[in-house]
Amino acid sequence: MPVRHVDGHLLRNVRRAADLTQGEVAERLGVSVPAVVGWESGKSVPDGEKLPALADALGMDLDELFPRSLPPDLADLRCDAGYSQYQTAAITGTRSAGPVANAERGRRRLAEKFLPLLAEAYGVSVVELLAAQERSFSPDPRPPDPEGQRTRRTRIAVGDTAPKAPTDLPVTIAEKITHLLAETYAAPCPTDAQIAERGNAELSAEVLSEDLVRQLRTGEVTAASAEVLNALAAALAVPVLFFSTDDSEVHRIISGMRLVRGGMASLAARGEGEGLPAELLEFIGGVVAGMRPN
Incomplete structure (x- = not known):
């Protein structure tokens, strides 16, 4: 999934230039001070849906502070609009975020009735939403994570001939x-x-x-x-x-x-x-x- 780039060093410099403390940023975003410390140190990154609010709190343009090198997929559009996956259930009028989660993972496309609802909530056209959906269903064009972080894996023992579990199982x-x-x-x-x-x-x-x-x-x-x-x-x-x-x-x-x-x-x-x-x-x-x- 294409993601925005978060530079902790830049984040810290921008916050200081805005004359804000880590506590003030944490309060504006409704997170803990250690969370902000982690973002600035590079030990963690904010949830994608918090990036718009973070950029706004620091008086910066979202694309300038958190650039993205690839066009957005469905998850990117949702995060850019400031919604968590949980919150999309209220947009689609469903009992859970399942329809959006499945589409974001490239498993099942959105039902037609959800398209105008999500497009309006995300502030994009239905055409733009459909284009983002196709990117969610396309192979990831990015190079492998340089730090070797696993996105999906299946444990396979040497010589094991038993049927294997699906490779998209949740592991972490x-x-x-x-x-x-x-x-x-x-x-x-x-x-x-x-x-x-x-x-x-x-x-x-x-x-x-x-x-x-x-x-x-x-x-x-x-x-x-x-x-x-x-x-x-x-x-x-x-x-x-x-x-x-x-x-x-x-x-x-x-x-x-x-x-x-x-x-x-x-x-x-x-x-x-x-x-x-x-x-x-x-x-x-x-x-x-x-x-x-x-």
Whole structure:
């Protein structure tokens, strides 16, 4: 996906020239001071949807402060308009951000009825929106990441002849959270604060914070303790295996969740599901039990 270039050194110089403190910038954007420190040091980058507000806070043109060498794709248009993926559900009138998330990932094109709604929200024409959509479905023309950062991977053992899981499975914590919120989560997408609150309530302990959930969701933080993973799993109503196992187990868990949410109450009733992880079967049983009338 084409992204805007964020230069932490330039960001710091522009902020100082604007006579703003890191705290003042953080307050204007609704983020923590450590987040701004991370951006300026180059240790992290702002969420794409925050770049317009950041440029505005510093009195700079978006394209000048955060240049982009390639034409925008769908995600770029959304970010340039200042929307997160979560917020697009309100634009399209759907229960989740799934339609937009799938189009941005090049999986399923936007339904025609969504085109004028998104074009108006993003401040572009339908023609420009469709052009961006085609770029989302085209092979990435950029060279590989010079730092060798992985975008997708599948663990393949030498000599392993077993069927492999799809290569587009979520692998990192950030990808797994995004997958749940965009494609699998049955209710309207919760905010980072709501995820933290639910996880803490389920564990009866202060394990998650809004900041930590955001950092895990965006990939700013890439590792978490078992307690944090337990809280995330509890908050998002999935087995903790989803966050702690390898690709093949994640594939099976996703498949199981899709079946349950698609109305597969008969699986547990018939005692089927051989080959699914024990924890997932317990999870399915709990969901099915909740479906049954008292």
